Amino acid sequence: MNPILEFFSTLLLVIYYWLEAIVLTFIPASLRGKSVAGETVLVTGAGSGIGRLLSKRFAELGARLVLWDINQSGNEETAEQVKAIGATVRTYTVDLSSREAIYKTAQQVKRDVGEVDILVNNAGIVTGKKFLDCPDHMIQKTFEVNTIAHFWTCKAFLPGMIERNHGHVVNIASSAGLIGVNGLADYCASKFGAVGFDESLRMELSMQGKNGVHTTVVCPYFISTGMFEGAKTREIKVPFFKFPAILPILKPEEVSHRIVDAVLCNQHIIMIPRIIYIFVLLKGFLPGKCGEILSKYFGASNFMDTFKGRNPN
Known part of the structure; x- marks a missing residue:
């Protein structure tokens, strides 16, 4: 193609x-979203928190559910709630830090229910410790569950999506x-690894012409599911005024609805709350020292000072 023509065609696109994208922002998911009725949705970490809420939301939309979690009792509890909505559901107890367990269970899922249409990589853990205080095995476990497990679940279920040119991979990051x-x-x-994996995977699928297989990476602020129990944001005070927290701890019900809406609309990335988009823009625009000052002012630098974590019981 002529270089000048290529330049202007690229600019116009x-x-x-x-x-x-600007126009679609103002059109609700109820009007432009795809249907997931009859689709098979696999949710990891479905035994509690956002995983449970996502499972219930997809069930309400007519999907059939495959629930994975290392917590068998929590997973079965989610299954009962999904069944009460009227959806078909299968549960599997899986250690997401084990590649062998993931591959073995994936094969069982294919035998039991067939191919997966929507894969939600939701399972995650947090140590909540300063770097030098964090045991080596916990650092490794964090990566195994939060990042590397995405590779194995996608390797297990993505080939079927590519073959059918139909599917969706959802990576819950932060x-x-x-x-x-x-x-x-x-x-x-x-x-960060989960975000990079999703972006690269999406480009790879695009270059293969698989426009029927989508990815969505979800980057919420911290959610009140118990995972970050004890962590606090701060209220911003200026003379004569008192503003609510710029970064409030998010309500899980609201987050789960926004995630599902993003999936229905094939949105590539969603940041919750929307002010995160501004912070990411400022990160690339402002000097590093300015970022540190703003992070301290908004309370993000001290967010983990009061962290307790999820009750082991």
Whole structure:
């Protein structure tokens, strides 16, 4: 192609898709979202928190569920709630830190229910310790569950999606996968890995012409599921005014609905709350020292000072 023609055609496409994205922002998922009725949705970490809420939301939309979790009792509890909605569900007890367990269970799923249409890589753990205080085995476990497990689940189920040119991979990452947080070195690194994996995978699928297979990476601020129990944000105070927390701990019900809406609309990346988009922009625009000052001012640098974590019981 002529270099000048290629330049202007590329420019026009960029402008077109930019304007399209702006317009679609104002159209609700209920009007433009795809149907998942009859689709098989596999959710990892389904035994509690966001995994449970996502399972129930997909069940309400007519999907059949495959639930994975290392916590058998929690997983079965989720299954009962899904069945009460009227959906078909199968449960599997899986250690997501084990590649062998993932591959073995994936084969069993294919024998029991067939191919998976939507894979939700939701399972995650957090140590909540400063880098030098974190035991080596916990750092390794964090990466195995939060990042590397995505590789094995995708290797297990993505080939079927590619063959049918139909499917969706959802990777639950974190805003801590976009901006580093004091006291979360291993968690942030694992979530940065999940974000990079999703972006690269999406490009790879695009280059193969598999426009029927989509990916969505989810980057929420911290959610009140118990995983980050004890961690706190701060209220911003200025003379004569008192503002609520700029980064409030998110309500899990709201987050789960926004995640499902993003999947229905084939949204590539979703940051919750929306102010995270601004912070990511500022990160690339401002000097590093400015970022540190703002992080301290908004309370992000001290978020983990009061961290307790999920009750082991």
